[in-house]
Amino acid sequence: MRRLLLTAFGEAAKVVRLDTTAAQPLSSDDLLIRMEAAPINRSDFMLIEGKYGVRPSFPYNLGSEGVGKVVAAGERGRSLEGKRVLILPTYEQGTWAEETIVDRKNVVEVSDTADPVQLAMLGINPATAYLLLKQYTHLMPGDWIGQTAANAAMGQYIIQLAKLAGLKTLNVVRRPEAADAVRTFGGDVVVLQGDGLKQDIEAALGSNRLSIAFDTVGGEPIGTLLQFVRDGGIGVGYGLQSGVFPRINPVDMYFRSLSFHGFWLINWIRNAPRHELKWTYQHLASLVAEGKLFAEVQKTYTLDQFQNAIADAQSAERSGKIVFRF
Structure with missing residues (x-):
């Protein structure tokens, strides 16, 4: 063979x-x-x-x-x-x-x-997406979740499983064409990674807050995303595409009781x-x-x-x- x-x-x-x-x-x-x-x-x-x-x-x-x-x-x-x-x-x-x-x-x-x-x-990405949505917090229909690199296969699976559960998704991508793709396969809100990320998320969510945020990029984007997670909420990292450890503001961790976890299937x-x-x-x-x-x-x-x-x-x-x- x-x-x-x-x-x-x-x-x-x-x-x-x-x-x-x-x-x-x-x-x-x-x-x-x-x-x-x-x-x-x-x-x-x-x-x-x-x-x-x-x-x-x-x-x-x-x-x-x-x-x-x-x-x-x-x-x-x-x-x-x-x-x-x-x-x-x-x-x-x-x-x-x-x-x-x-x-x-x-x-x-x-x-x-x-x-x-x-x-x-099925072995890696869908199982990871399913467990990210199930293991860390009890999500209810109408809750918001956020994710980086939303146009990747993992992002697609997270969006599909979230929609089946009645959840809303805020999706961060790096390119305009990627944003179009995420909207096509069902992302509720798509924002571009970059200098205007915080303002774009704020405009998109309004008074809503994320219950949980998922990251596979590292660096600045997940730190920005976590600013919009509810107090006591959770971030989960399952990859590090940038090679840079997530830059999370200690203020969010200490004063808002956020927690950040690493996941390996x-x-x-x-x-x-x-x-x-x-x-x-x-x-x-x-x-x-x-x-x-x-x-x-x-x-x-x-x-x-x-x-x-x-x-x-x-x-x-x-x-x-x-x-x-x-």
Whole structure:
């Protein structure tokens, strides 16, 4: 079977190679999965560059999430043979591969009729969006939430799940064309990051206040957004695209009792009860099957085209996800 391997930490174009390996024997808990689709995420590049919370030994089979069909199984996984499964992003197996061996504890059975490309993206972003909305505060219909980088796939998922819950979204983006895109997929209010951000948020919200704010950028924008979170409210960071730690005014933290949390999905995957993992992912998969949860996909590639896929996924101007299709 063919797969993409990481040979060392560094620039993806230089340290990722296409490899062919013979099939390995299966242990009693192993599943052999023929991959259908697997996305490329920002976290994959962080891992490749040696900047992620997971630091594998080399060579390492790349790809953090995806979906496929179980074509063979060890003794304890026979009930899953022939089933479509979502591979959880535990980083114990790779998904940028034609076939991959996965421990049965790292999969969840999902719909056999939904679009596999959309299902393949469930492991990280939709699960993160769902948990951000559920874990930190009790949100009620009509409440406002705020987020940075709202045009990214995560932003799309947050907006979709918020609308299903009756929540209002204030969305910060960096470019006017990104603002148009966010309005198209349902953002209630969109404001541009920059010198006028505070005034634009103030004009957009009026007397309303945010219950919670989500950030994946770092630096100034989340600090500004937190000024409009209600007293005792919450901020959550799940990424750091700028490389700059969030600049939060101590006045907001001390005198208004705001709290700021860091979120990493893998901690939830490691610690959540199995029934909670299964329910969450199958619930999200049902929303995909109903057409209520999706992300824009710019292009799909084969493994042979991995260099073009990597280049496209790293482009700041792309308008959707890049996905390997098998």
